[in-house]
Amino acid sequence: MSKSSYFPKEFLFGSAAAAYHFEGGFGKDGKGASVADVIPHAPSEGRTTVPEDGNLKHRAVEFYERYKDDVKLFGELGLKAFRTSIAWTRIYPKGIEEEPNEKGLQFYDDLFDALHEQGIEPIITITHSAEMPLYLAEHYNGFANKKVIEFYLKYVRTVVNRYKGKVKYWLTFNEVNIVAHEPFFHAGVAQYKEPVDDNLKYQIFHNMFVANSKAIRIIKEIEPDAMVGCTTTIGPIYPLTPKPEDGLQAYFDMREMLFHIDVHVFGKYPDYKLKEFKEKKLKLDITDEELQIIKENTVDFVAYSYYMSGVSSFNRSNSKVRDVNIISKMSNPELKKNEWGWTYDPVGLRTILNIVWDRYRLPEFIVENGISKPENLEIGINGQLTVYDDYRIEGLRDYLLQINEAIHDGVQVIGYTNWAVMDFVSGSTGTMRKRWGFIFVDYYDDKTGSMKRFKKLSFDWYRKVIDSNGAFLFEEKQY
Known part of the structure; x- marks a missing residue:
């Protein structure tokens, strides 16, 4: 392990959130209903017919009303970058309108200006998971319908024209490789209660x-110097045993996991996937023109979430047991798990950084990675309320040290925006119980709490890491 920082001066130490997790402001200033607004709990538990009061996302943590003070806190934290998303339904409430909602557009103008005033680079996801207008999901079947592509592209053109010069880094979608696990949540495909067959999935x-690809073309036409990526969720997949068959299965599973990035970077379907389409006799609506568009408009960098690694076994290769952020539910006997059953593998981050670099030779951006725990406020040594989240400090330090090692290995890494800057409503549970942030929000599942913000122990720690451009990671005393 290295004993000095290799982070370049321009490295974007940052943090992240997304509109539906923390903005709230449901129905305010013309905002329409999104997919998230009818999913009150875990996506796997299904939806409500209409948006209902029990959905914590409707109020979330009131970032929409409190963004000025929150952004000042982000500046105090020292962030160089902040990843968030634009709520599609603030701009086009149903997705089909002729003209955008000016109040929604103005909100993000003001937000991006506030970030720049604090010296923070916005990293903007054009539409995050569950942020599709509910109308497009219910009336057009989301991205199962090619008409929705055109509605999406109109929205893209609107926001990129509006925020030209304010946003350099754009992300077209979030974690697109897990769409098939939760098609309604991630793609607005309304028959989500039924299994998605291979034809519909592909x-x-x-x-x-x-x-x-069409979004990339539009962005480059408007802002040629913009950097565009599309996020997936990935991690290395290890063979469960030294058996050659397990090693081969791990390779096949890894290749499948990287399928979306292959298309985003290389601009074409890999041969093994075309062979699969033929063998399964899939009847896909794919035109030569579309393939040419994909070929000509590829990403500038590889963006991804990293939460854990996975394991593969030949004997489990046909298993249908999957989870949105777990490659498989097979247990890796060498790794610890958290309360949610997610394995903890910092070395896996260095591993996937090198795998991605060797495969694509494009800069990488880790846009999600973090430590979550159920937490409560306690009185700190200075008499102020705080959270002693030493486990978050230790975990994030381990991850950042492995990024440092990967940079030393020769990997080009643009930045790191951990999940998350502050506590908010969890996407996987629909609750406040799963807390990720440097900032504690006094709000709870029973809708009690003051909504006041409190700095956790990790707040000051991350500020020191950023201020030192990573050098503080090597100090003996971290907190």
Whole structure:
């Protein structure tokens, strides 16, 4: 392990959030209903017919009303970058309107200006998971329908024209490689209660490939110097045993996990996937024109979430047991797990950084990674309320040290925006119980709490890491 920092001066130490997790402001200033507004709990538990009061996302943590003070806190934290998303339904409430909602556009103008005033680079996801207008999901079947591509592209053109010069880094979609696990949540495909067969799955994937590439073309036309990526969630996959068959299965599973990035970077479907389409006799609506668009409009960098690694076994290769952020539910006997059953593998981050670099030779951006725990306020040594989240400090330090090692290995890394800057409503549970942030928000599942913000122990720690450009990571005393 290195004993000095290799982070370049321009490295974007940052943090992240997304509109539906923390903005709130449901129905305010013309905002329409999104997919998230009818999913009150875990996506796997299904939706409500209409938005209902029990959905914590409707109020979330009131960032929409409190963004000025919150952004000042982000500046105090010292962030160089902040990743968030634009709520599609603030701009086009149903997704089909002729003209955008000016109040929604003005909110993000003001937000981006506030970030720049604090010296923070906005990293903007054009639409995050569950942020599709509910109308497009219910009336057009989301990205299963090619008409939705055009609605999406109109929205892209609107926001990129509006924020030209304010946003350099754009992300077209979030974690597109897990769309098939929760098609309603991630792609607005309304028959989400039924299993998604391979034909529908790959049609959704293809339509989103087309949307991604056409969005890149639009962004580059408007802002040629913009940097554009599209996020997936990935991690290394290890063979469960030294058996050659397990090693081969791990390779096949890894290749499958990287399929979306292959198309985003290389601009074409890999041969093994075309062979699979033929063998399964899939009847996909794919045109030569669309393939040409995909070929000509590829990403500038590889952006991804990293939360854990996975394991593979030949004997489990046909298992249908999957989870949105877990490659498989097979247990890796060498790794610890958290309360949610997610394995903890910092070395896996260095591993995937090198795998991605060797495969694509494009700069990488880790846009999600973090430590979550159920937490409560306590009185600190200075008499102020705080959270002693030493486990978050230790975990994030381990991850950052492995990024440092990967940079030393020769990997080009643009930045790191951990999940998350502050506590908010969890996407996987729909609750406040799963807390990720440097900032504690006094709000709870029973809708009690003051909504006041409190700095956790990790707040001051991360500020020191950023101020020192990573050098503080090597200090003996971290907190």
